[in-house]
Amino acid sequence: MPVEPAPRAPTARSASRLRMTGYAALQVLLFVPTLLAFVLCAVGGALSLVVLGLPLLAIGMPLLRWTAQRHRVMAARCLGIEVPPGPRRTPPGEPLYGRLMLWARDPMTWRELAWALASITIGFTVSLAFLVLFLGIVTGLVWWYGTEPIMRGRARLDLMFLAYGRTERLEQRVAELTETRADVVDHAAAELRRIERDLHDGAQARLVALSMSLGLAEEAFATDPERARALVNDARTTTSAALTDLRNVVRGIHPPVLADRGLAGAVQALALDLPLPVEVEASLPGRPPAPVESALYFTIAECLANIGKHSGAGNAWVLMRHRDGILQAIVGDDGAGGADPGAGTGMLGVMRRLAAFDGTMTVASPVGGPTIVTLEVPCALSSPKTAPSSVSD
Amino acid sequence: MRLVLAEDSALLRVGLTQLLESRGFEILHAVDNAAALDEALADPAAEAAVLDVRMPPTFTDEGLRAAITAREARPGFPVMVLSQYVEALYARELFASGTGAVGYLLKDRVSDVAEFAEGVRRVASGGTVLDPEVVAAVMARRHEEPLERLTPREREVLAQMAEGRSNAAIAQRMVVTEKAVAKHINAIFTKLDLPVDEDDHRRVRAVLAWLRV
Ligand SMILES: Nc1ncnc2c1ncn2[C@@H]1O[C@H](COP(=O)(O)OP(=O)(O)OP(=O)(O)O)[C@@H](O)[C@H]1O
Numbered sequence: 001m002p003v004e005p006a007p008r009a010p011t012a013r014s015a016s017r018l019r020m021t022g023y024a025a026l027q028v029l030l031f032v033p034t035l036l037a038f039v040l041c042a043v044g045g046a047l048s049l050v051v052l053g054l055p056l057l058a059i060g061m062p063l064l065r066w067t068a069q070r071h072r073v074m075a076a077r078c079l080g081i082e083v084p085p086g087p088r089r090t091p092p093g094e095p096l097y098g099r100l101m102l103w104a105r106d107p108m109t110w111r112e113l114a115w116a117l118a119s120i121t122i123g124f125t126v127s128l129a130f131l132v133l134f135l136g137i138v139t140g141l142v143w144w145y146g147t148e149p150i151m152r153g154r155a156r157l158d159l160m161f162l163a164y165g166r167t168e169r170l171e172q173r174v175a176e177l178t179e180t181r182a183d184v185v186d187h188a189a190a191e192l193r194r195i196e197r198d199l200h201d202g203a204q205a206r207l208v209a210l211s212m213s214l215g216l217a218e219e220a221f222a223t224d225p226e227r228a229r230a231l232v233n234d235a236r237t238t239t240s241a242a243l244t245d246l247r248n249v250v251r252g253i254h255p256p257v258l259a260d261r262g263l264a265g266a267v268q269a270l271a272l273d274l275p276l277p278v279e280v281e282a283s284l285p286g287r288p289p290a291p292v293e294s295a296l297y298f299t300i301a302e303c304l305a306n307i308g309k310h311s312g313a314g315n316a317w318v319l320m321r322h323r324d325g326i327l328q329a330i331v332g333d334d335g336a337g338g339a340d341p342g343a344g345t346g347m348l349g350v351m352r353r354l355a356a357f358d359g360t361m362t363v364a365s366p367v368g369g370p371t372i373v374t375l376e377v378p379c380a381l382s383s384p385k386t387a388p389s390s391v392s393d
Numbered sequence: 394m395r396l397v398l399a400e401d402s403a404l405l406r407v408g409l410t411q412l413l414e415s416r417g418f419e420i421l422h423a424v425d426n427a428a429a430l431d432e433a434l435a436d437p438a439a440e441a442a443v444l445d446v447r448m449p450p451t452f453t454d455e456g457l458r459a460a461i462t463a464r465e466a467r468p469g470f471p472v473m474v475l476s477q478y479v480e481a482l483y484a485r486e487l488f489a490s491g492t493g494a495v496g497y498l499l500k501d502r503v504s505d506v507a508e509f510a511e512g513v514r515r516v517a518s519g520g521t522v523l524d525p526e527v528v529a530a531v532m533a534r535r536h537e538e539p540l541e542r543l544t545p546r547e548r549e550v551l552a553q554m555a556e557g558r559s560n561a562a563i564a565q566r567m568v569v570t571e572k573a574v575a576k577h578i579n580a581i582f583t584k585l586d587l588p589v590d591e592d593d594h595r596r597v598r599a600v601l602a603w604l605r606v
Pocket residue numbers: 306307309310311312333335336337338339340341342343344345346347348371
């Protein structure tokens with residue numbers, strides 16, 4: 001969810017006043033490129049029906065994007081907020097026609113055009129008038145008191161055009177949610193298929209064998225007690241194997257240690273099962289919601305499994321903490337590096353699972369190492385439960 | 394020997410009671426929840442306990458916690474913990490709760506009645522019994538001190554010791570003489586810097602060092 005931008009710490013008054021004056025100067029200078037971009041786009045758009053306009057658009061649009069982005073940044077700085085997201089990126093290597101279509105479909109394009117018009121008229125006037133104020137000695141006083149209201153006014157005007165509106169943000173969010181929901185449904189269906197197959201090939205098959213052994217033993221008791229004993233012994237071995245299968249299935253669905261000890265304890269348990277020393281450090285004052293906890297657990301399990309399989313590392317570490325409403329987990333190793341989520345299915349799978357909770361997974365893994373995987377999921381922690389002191393590794 | 398038995402599944406509780414009684418144990422209290430367990434463990438007549446990890450009210454690890462608490466109140470109180478699944482993490486916590494007289498086994502191991510009863514006896518007399526699955530997991534961490542100092546053969550012997558086998562049983566399993574086993578064990582004691590004292594305690598200490606507790 002594009003969270004409402006948090007106000008930044010207010011900067012020193014005079015400094016920001018000077019900086020705003022600098023912005024005004026820059027905005028006056030940017031008048032020409034903005035005007036040019038607007039004219040190119042307007043004329044190019046009108047002529048695009050007869051193809052002639054396309055080259056004009058190919059120059060005008062990037063120029064418009066560029067000046068708009070400069071203003072977006074300046075406006076955000078004036079208001080002390082985060083820079084709102086700009087237009088959607090066009091994939092590299094997209095042919096001109098495809099790019100134009102993408103631009104046309106992005107509401108930001110139309111916003112920027114409208115903005116350009118406003119910018120070369122009202123905006124320009126405001127910035128210029130303001131600069132004149134600054135230059136005049138008599139009007140210095142006005143400059144002293146007027147900078148902030150005037151420039152903030154202009155900034156708001158710019159952002160009115162240059163930031164996605166509420167509806168558009170909601171539309172984007174809906175698109176995102178639709179996609180992650182489809183992923184979650186796919187994932188759940190695949191999981192169920194996997195569990196069904198595991199049970200069918202494992203425990204179920206063994207129970208069939210078990211009942212056969214017992215049936216044969218029952219018949220053999222009267223005639224051949226020695227053979228009956230051997231069959232019962234077989235049956236016991238098969239039972240053990242079936243139980244092992246069931247345990248593995250359960251671990252794959254919801255590991256008991258996660259239920260018992262929460263994320264920190266369960267990751268500690270994972271670390272103990274790895275053939276290299278793994279340092280686990282967790283400062284989680286409570287437990288995240290169960291689905292988030294489970295997704296994070298399986299993601300960390302995948303990262304640790306990868307370290308065991310691919311990294312050749314001598315040491316690994318896991319760090320977990322919760323701050324500013326975000327649960328962050330960092331899994332690192334001092335191995336060979338070169339991890340590429342695109343090269344397998346493991347990391348991509350858990351990434352999709354995290355995405356359902358607006359979670360992200362970032363992989364930094366230069367060749368030669370180290371590999372550092374950062375997981376972030378926005379969530380609240382439930383009130384602290386008395387957790388047993390975990391043994392540090 | 395008088396035991397406290399805690400297991401919430403009635404089927405298993407009855408089964409375990411029959412099994413242990415058939416092997417000469419006396420079941421002093423058979424309980425099915427954490428509160429009743431605490432009460433039963435406070436009975437001074439109890440000589441050892443056989444506990445399930447997961448029990449009401451929260452169905453998490455109250456059996457394990459009860460075991461650790463009981464051993465704090467009565468140091469060296471023998472406890473055999475049973476579970477549907479084993480974790481090296483829990484083994485470490487359990488083994489850290491005082492030297493020896495601890496067992497940690499998968500419930501399936503009960504199917505080998507003789508070995509299970511022998512395990513309970515071993516624990517009651519101060520020894521340790523660790524499930525082969527945990528042993529295998531710890532074995533996989535062979536790069537670590539102090540395991541690194543041991544030869545593969547010595548590690549194998551140590552693993553068997555952790556599972557609670559006697560020298561004779563180890564010798565039989567590894568198809569070597571008992572004397573050879575004793576030699577390996579001495580080498581292990583030396584490499585792990587275990588001070589000379591009564592043999593059984595050194596065995597337990599070796600296992601603890603190996604679990605890194
Ligand atoms: N910690 C790591 N150090 C070095 N390389 C890594 C690391 N983690 C992953 N890789 C590389 O990145 C690739 C992708 O990993 P990913 O988990 O997606 O697939 P995988 O482990 O090969 O297969 P699986 O689908 O079974 O997980 C791996 O094939 C491996 O080459």
